Every structure is written in C-alpha cells, then in structure tokens.
Amino acid sequence: MRIGELSERTGTPRRLLRYYEEQGLIKADRLANGYRDYDEAYVDRVLQIRGLLDTGLSTRIIKQILPCLNKPREIHFDEATPETLALLASERDRMTARIRCLTRNRDAIAEYLEMVSRA
Amino acid sequence: MRIGELSERTGTPRRLLRYYEEQGLIKADRLANGYRDYDEAYVDRVLQIRGLLDTGLSTRIIKQILPCLNKPREIHFDEATPETLALLASERDRMTARIRCLTRNRDAIAEYLEMVSRA
DNA sequence: TCAAACCTTGACATCGGTGTGAAGGTCAAC
DNA sequence: GTTGACCTTCACACCGATGTCAAGGTTTGA
Incomplete structure (x- = not known):
C-alpha cells in the first residue's frame, strides 16, 4: 500500500510517516516511480509506534527496542x-x-x- | 523550604519549578523578601507532576486532573x-x-x- | 565590608514531534 | 491531453518542555 492508505488506516499524517522513516523506525520499499510501498504489517507497526510515543518514549528509544518487540522469540545477535x-x-x-x-x-x-x- | 531545597529533594531544576508554577501546577507562598516558600507536601507533589509528565501528559492536562488526585475523596464543586x-x-x-x-x-x-x- | 551562596525576573536558545506549503513528478479518468 | 488526486523532497514554522545566561536583590559568614 502507498503512504496515503497507510496514513488513513493509522490516522497518522503522511508527514509523520516520513519522519518516522527518517528516524529509522520504519523502512519503506519503493515502487518503480519512487513512491513508498508498505505492506500490511506496517499498519500495526505504526500504531505500535504511535502508542509508544504517546506514553512518553522518544523515537530514539523506540528505535532501539523495536527489533526485540517484533519477534521477541528470536535473539538479534547483532543487536545484543x-x-x-x-x-x-x-x-x-x-x-x-x-x-x-x-x-x-x-x-x-x-x-x-x-x-x-x-x- | 525555599526553591533550592525543593529542587534538590525532587531532582528538578529550579527553572522547571518556576515553570510549573507559571503553568498553574503548583503555587508557592512568598517570604518577606520575595523568595518562594514551599511546604513539605510539595516534594511529593512535584514528584507526582514529573511522573505524569514522563508518561506523556501535558502540563495543561495535569493541571486539570491534579485537584481530584490530591484529595480524591472530596468533590470540588467549582471544578465539577x-x-x-x-x-x-x-x-x-x-x-x-x-x-x-x-x-x-x-x-x-x-x-x-x-x-x-x-x- | 566583602564574598559566596542563595534568591528574583526576564529573555533568548535548543530539541523533538508536528504542521504547512512550495515546486515538481506520476497516474487514472474523462 | 488536460485535470485532479496522488506521490516526491525540501524548508521553514510552531509548540511545549527544558537549558542557560544576564542583571540584580538578600542573607550568611569571614
């Protein structure tokens, strides 16, 4: 899905989706024309990010903890x-x-x- | 106690204690010389404010909810x-x-x- | 009486999350 | 083909919480 749909489905301004990407919280594929392309899983991911931001965590911290939140059952040795x-x-x-x-x-x-x- | 002591005991910069006052979260008595004078209870109060700020609440919201947090057992009719x-x-x-x-x-x-x- | 350690108000700066708009490319539909 | 709805990057602005500093008053102790 493109940024507009992700924005609508998460209630998040496009501006912020780009900002979260800039901060390394999400990463978008690109279509041939340069448009961002997100898959379904990003709806939950963005909601999770927004929730954490709302509880007072900074993007910097969220970036650090996200990997172990998504698949807590596997160890990310490069991160550990x-x-x-x-x-x-x-x-x-x-x-x-x-x-x-x-x-x-x-x-x-x-x-x-x-x-x-x-x- | 004066602002310096409150600051030390709560780990809060003086600057912020004045800011919280400006935002209507706390109110200080004044000594004859103009210095702020806080009583003991403000240690907990400031700690509570800082905790709430840390969880993502704004000073504006905190100001609204503080009265009913301090003495939840009495109704503040003017606020209700x-x-x-x-x-x-x-x-x-x-x-x-x-x-x-x-x-x-x-x-x-x-x-x-x-x-x-x-x- | 002077220094140090407090206090006052005021202003301007920084930082992170957001808003907004410009200038321009892409694509679907009429 | 032109219009309108998307998308791109870039930049400047805002707001709330916080830092920092200036200029000055008060108190305590050498």
Missing part, C-alpha cells in the same frame, strides 16, 4: 551488545515505573468520578 | 462542571490505553531479556 541489553533493561524498568504512576493516578481519577456520579 | 468531568473520563481512558500499551511492550522486552540471559 552489552550496551543494548543494558538499555533494554533500564527502559523496561522505566516503563514499569510509568505503569505504576499511570495506574495510581488513573485509579484516583476513576475513584473521584465514581464519587461524583454517586452524588 | 460537565466539561471537566468529561475531560477526566476521557483522560482516564487514555491513561488506561497507555497502561495497556506500556505493559504489552514492557513484557515483550522482559521476555526478550529473559531469553537472552538463558542463552
């Missing part, structure tokens, strides 16, 4: 340097902290709304 | 307009989505690291 593994571990921990923070505060909002709706 | 309640509900849902996204991806990272450590 000690530095990368350390980054993954630290990012895992930061995500856990974020989850705790979000959960705590969301529950407080939910509780508040419950209270209001009872009053 | 239909618009505010709708915003709270929508923000609660967005946070839930973020939690799901973070959890899924963190678990994938964790699984990958487990695998690598076994190999």
Whole structure:
C-alpha cells in the first residue's frame, strides 16, 4: 500500500510517516516511480509506534527496542551488545515505573468520578 | 523550604519549578523578601507532576486532573462542571490505553531479556 | 565590608514531534 | 491531453518542555 492508505488506516499524517522513516523506525520499499510501498504489517507497526510515543518514549528509544518487540522469540545477535541489553533493561524498568504512576493516578481519577456520579 | 531545597529533594531544576508554577501546577507562598516558600507536601507533589509528565501528559492536562488526585475523596464543586468531568473520563481512558500499551511492550522486552540471559 | 551562596525576573536558545506549503513528478479518468 | 488526486523532497514554522545566561536583590559568614 502507498503512504496515503497507510496514513488513513493509522490516522497518522503522511508527514509523520516520513519522519518516522527518517528516524529509522520504519523502512519503506519503493515502487518503480519512487513512491513508498508498505505492506500490511506496517499498519500495526505504526500504531505500535504511535502508542509508544504517546506514553512518553522518544523515537530514539523506540528505535532501539523495536527489533526485540517484533519477534521477541528470536535473539538479534547483532543487536545484543552489552550496551543494548543494558538499555533494554533500564527502559523496561522505566516503563514499569510509568505503569505504576499511570495506574495510581488513573485509579484516583476513576475513584473521584465514581464519587461524583454517586452524588 | 525555599526553591533550592525543593529542587534538590525532587531532582528538578529550579527553572522547571518556576515553570510549573507559571503553568498553574503548583503555587508557592512568598517570604518577606520575595523568595518562594514551599511546604513539605510539595516534594511529593512535584514528584507526582514529573511522573505524569514522563508518561506523556501535558502540563495543561495535569493541571486539570491534579485537584481530584490530591484529595480524591472530596468533590470540588467549582471544578465539577460537565466539561471537566468529561475531560477526566476521557483522560482516564487514555491513561488506561497507555497502561495497556506500556505493559504489552514492557513484557515483550522482559521476555526478550529473559531469553537472552538463558542463552 | 566583602564574598559566596542563595534568591528574583526576564529573555533568548535548543530539541523533538508536528504542521504547512512550495515546486515538481506520476497516474487514472474523462 | 488536460485535470485532479496522488506521490516526491525540501524548508521553514510552531509548540511545549527544558537549558542557560544576564542583571540584580538578600542573607550568611569571614
């Protein structure tokens, strides 16, 4: 599919799809005329990227963790340097902290709304 | 406590403490000489703000949800307009989505690291 | 009384994610 | 063939969070 369809199906401006490519998060094949050509799997991939961006991760971090997210069952030996593994571990921990923070505060909002709706 | 101490105890640049105040997230008393004066509770408050910022919420949203986070057990009638309640509900849902996204991806990272450590 | 370590406000800079528009190539349909 | 809807690259602009620095006031201690 071309960029317009991917854009519509993911709700993502074309501008950003090109930006994510520039940042190394996605890679598009090219048709004979130079148009980008994405396959089906990119719909989910882009959605995943947007979700992660929305939770506060940077494109730089996302780029590092994406490979192990897509096929967690295989090791990417070229990527499995000690530095990368350390980054993954630290990012895992930061995500856990974020989850705790979000959960705590969301529950407080939910509780508040419950209270209001009872009053 | 003055701004320097709050800064140290929260690991937050003074610049940002002033910025959060400018955005209406915190409010400082003033000493006779004009210095900001914070009480103990602001340590947690600032930490909470930073945590939320880190999870992708904007200062604008944080400002809206803070009142109901601090004392969820009491209703702030002046704030309980239909618009505010709708915003709270929508923000609660967005946070839930973020939690799901973070959890899924963190678990994938964790699984990958487990695998690598076994190999 | 002077220095050092605080504090104040204000302004301008940076950085990452996004918006927008220009100038131009491709292709399908009428 | 011309129009309209796509696509390309490039560039400049914006916004929010943050860094940094200037110019100046206050307090503490040598």
